[in-house]
Amino acid sequence: MIRTARPADVPVLHAMIRELAAYERAPEEARASEEQLREALFGERPAVHAHLAEDEEGEPVGFALWFLNFSTWRGVHGIHLEDLYVRPAARGGGHGKALLTRLARLCVERGYERLEWSVLDWNAPSIAFYEALGARPQDGWTAYRLTDEALKTLGA
Numbered sequence: 001m002i003r004t005a006r007p008a009d010v011p012v013l014h015a016m017i018r019e020l021a022a023y024e025r026a027p028e029e030a031r032a033s034e035e036q037l038r039e040a041l042f043g044e045r046p047a048v049h050a051h052l053a054e055d056e057e058g059e060p061v062g063f064a065l066w067f068l069n070f071s072t073w074r075g076v077h078g079i080h081l082e083d084l085y086v087r088p089a090a091r092g093g094g095h096g097k098a099l100l101t102r103l104a105r106l107c108v109e110r111g112y113e114r115l116e117w118s119v120l121d122w123n124a125p126s127i128a129f130y131e132a133l134g135a136r137p138q139d140g141w142t143a144y145r146l147t148d149e150a151l152k153t154l155g156a
Contacts, residue, residue: 002102005050005063010038012060013050020085024120051102053086053095062086064099071114078114079103096129118143 005013014034021030040048053062062085069080081103086095100115107115116138119126146154 001054001058002051002098003054005041005052007038007042009050009052009060010034010041013037013041013052013063013065016060016063016085016087017065017083019087020083023085024123048082051099053090053099055090055093055095061090061093062095062099064103066103068112069114069116074113076111076113078112078116079107081115081117084117097133100133 011034014032014037017032017037018027018030021027040046041050048065048067050063050065052060055061063083064081065083066079066081068077070077081100084096084099086093086099103115106112119130
């Protein structure tokens with residue numbers, strides 16, 4: 001089952017984000033607190049959204065955290081999937097596909113024309129999974145990021 005996250009889900013979402021960071025070999029980079037997550041998802045002006053995948057007993061086994069983007073070329077919003085994670089014991093049970101299906105359905109219902117995300121180039125199981133669903137890498141584009149001192153320097 002896929003459902004929209006609720007405020008009571010923040011601790012389990014936070015835990016799964018930490019699990020994802022460990023899987024991606026960067027646990028020290030997952031610095032967001034539960035309070036920051038709660039504010040981003042459920043504060044006065046929510047900026048992100050989350051869906052949870054639950055097993056047959058109603059236990060959370062995965063999540064998708066996303067936000068809206070905008071295509072100047074298409075003239076409409078899309079969804080940027082920030083994180084998709086299914087706990088190892090639940091993988092292969094259709095939870096990842098169900099989460100992506102929910103987001104694709106939201107795109108179709110709302111007239112959004114893109115569902116986009118990034119995947120680490122070494123993550124072969126995820127790449128194979130995404131390509132089996134029909135997703136294709138965006139050749140010719142390289143992601144850039146400003147953080148920490150470089151961001152502070154430029155923003156000063």
